[in-house]
Amino acid sequence: MATPLYNLKVLTEFCAAHTLRDYPGNCARMHGHNWKVEVEVESSVLDNLGMVLDFKTIKQYAREVTEIVDHRYLNDLPAFQNQNPTAENIAAWFFKEMSERLSNNKGIQLKAITLWETDRACVRYTEN
Numbered sequence: 372m373a374t375p376l377y378n379l380k381v382l383t384e385f386c387a388a389h390t391l392r393d394y395p396g397n398c399a400r401m402h403g404h405n406w407k408v409e410v411e412v413e414s415s416v417l418d419n420l421g422m423v424l425d426f427k428t429i430k431q432y433a434r435e436v437t438e439i440v441d442h443r444y445l446n447d448l449p450a451f452q453n454q455n456p457t458a459e460n461i462a463a464w465f466f467k468e469m470s471e472r473l474s475n476n477k478g479i480q481l482k483a484i485t486l487w488e489t490d491r492a493c494v495r496y497t498e499n
């Protein structure tokens with residue numbers, strides 16, 4: 372028999388500025404984006420309400436994380452002092468922050484963070 376697998380997605384967004392150090396082009400100048408973030412959570416188990424985890428809980432965690440970066444100059448933040456605030460590095464940082472918040476919820480895996488930097492370009496970050 373097939374094992375069920377539920378993949379939940381919550382969307383959030385933040386607005387911030389960044390500079391890509393050593394970038395050979397105009398992204399080396401300070402500029403801003405409205406980043407969109409998709410948080411994917413996965414589980415094969417439902418609770419007594421029939422939920423993997425309340426969307427409200429995932430949204431709350433996602434809001435806590437976006438608060439850290441919203442309306443900031445990302446290069447000023449500790450996470451991006453030693454690495455460029457690229458879409459790749461922001462997605463990996465978001466994954467770490469969300470993992471920590473979700474770690475109290477047994478059987479629930481943070482599957483991926485997809486970070487849209489523009490309408491036409493995104494990175495999807497996962498871990499094995």
Ligand SMILES: Nc1nc2c(c(=O)[nH]1)N=C([C@H](O)[C@H](O)COP(=O)(O)OP(=O)(O)OP(=O)(O)O)CN2
Nearest residue numbers: 389391398402404456457458459460488489491492
């Ligand atoms: N792999 C990555 N490539 C680029 C990143 C990144 O984080 N990872 N970031 C940038 C810059 O931040 C840039 O601001 C992104 O904008 P861009 O893709 O250039 O999109 P635009 O719409 O501004 O420009 P077009 O080239 O006209 O699409 C660059 N690359």
Ligand SMILES: [Zn+2]
Nearest residue numbers: 389398402404
């Ligand atoms: Zn940029």
